[in-house]
Amino acid sequence: MDSAVRTRRAADGERKRGADRRGRRWGSIGCGVLLAMLLVLLVVRLTGVDAGTPLAVPVVLFPYAGALGLLALIATIAVPALRSWPLVIGAALLAVAYVVLLVPRFVPDDERHIPAGAPELRVATLNTHVGRGDARALVQLVKSERIDVLAVQELPSAGIDAFAEAGLGEVLPYQELHPENDSSLYSRIPLTRGGPLEADTAWPQTTAQVTVGGRAVRLVAVHTYYPLGDAQRWTRDMTALTAVARDGGADTVFLGDFNASLDHAPMRDLLASGGLTDTHAELGKGWARTWPAGKGLLPPLVPLDHVVHGPGLAGLSVGERTVPGTDHRAVVATLALLPTA
Structure with a gap:
């Protein structure tokens, strides 16, 4: 082998080693940047500085x-170009x-003691996308799931008329309807003490009571402002x-649509201040993505809709259902009333 060939091969080898070094360097830099971003999001989650700030938007991706x-x-660990103790640690x-x-949130609460024959309440919530939800599909959902109480958000007067025409009033005849306030309640059980909630929220929340097993259960149909529009207004809603x-109270x-995730x-x-429990997390389904729905091939990405309850109740089941025309999935839950002390 002549000296020219050896020189050329040596040069090729040096170029390859240089390319490998550059690849490892850039790979390490990229991995370090990713870890730094994950660290920042973790710090935001741990410190709670998302409240009232634009950081509330990325936190939903936790x-x-x-x-x-x-x-x-x-x-x-597996890629040699990225393997270094600082990065691994x-x-x-x-x-x-x-x-x-x-x-x-993925581990069911096994410490609950729900006696056999405990009174049950089947509830559902749906953001109707300004009344665009398929009224007949919603009525069918109420019938098939044997819903006792339905909370709806973004339901204007035209949507109320469409639901009435589809027969929702026949299965849920008791109603607390407030299209001017953005949330309403339908019920199979008589509603009492209904009306707008006295709280400093962007839109008045609708509240009412139902009697189940001889006990009054207070209901609040929730629709908060959204962090992307005004994080401070959303935080004030949640604080209220x-x-x-x-x-x-316990019952x-x-x-509704909290525009918030568990993070x-x-x-x-x-949840902590009110002694409330998120039904999805309680049953080990703590990442039930409900928005956006109906966006072609794009699946729901984030959990914005919830059923949360006080310590006087316990979740028996919870799931999501699709109603055509809406951009949120409905949440359906069965709650049991626990014995009082």
Whole structure:
């Protein structure tokens, strides 16, 4: 082999080693940037600084960030170009933190003691997308799921008329309708003490009571402002609902479009301060994505709609249903009334 060939091969080898070094460097930089972003989101989640700030928008993606953290950990271990102790240790710490925060919502609460024959209340909530929801499909849902109480949001007068024409009043004859306030209640059981909730929210929330098993259950049909539009207004809505929940009693159900996930600080404050339980998390289904719906091939991405209840009740079942024409999935839940002390 002559010297020219050896020189050329040596040059090729050096170029390859240089390319490998650059690839490892850029790979490490990219992985480091990803881990830094995951760390920032984790700090926001832990400190609750999303309340009243635009950070409320990315926080809704926290579970996706947890999945990215696990993938980053796998990559730093399995990909030679990314394998370095600082990256591995950083990815591992982040993955553990995300897992600790996320796993509980996927584990059913097995400490509940629900006696056989406990009175039950079947509830549902649906954002009707300014009345565009298919009225006949909704009536069929109410019938098939044997709904006792239905909370609706974004239901204008025209939507109320469409629901009446489809026969909703025949299955849910008791109604607290407030199209001017954006939320309404339909019920198979007589409603009492109904009207707009006295709270500082962007739109008055509709409230009423039903009697189940001899006990009065307070209902609040929720529709808060949205963080993307005004994070401070959304936070004030959630704070107002928290004050209501704090004084609401054990037999209280808040159901509707909270425009919040379990990772938002105002939502966690609402649950903790009011002694409330999110039915999805209670039953190990804590990432039930309800929005956006009806967007072609795009599946629902984030959980904005919830049924939460006080300590006097327990969740028996919960699920999501699609009603054509809406941009949210309906949430249907069965709640049991627990014996009083």
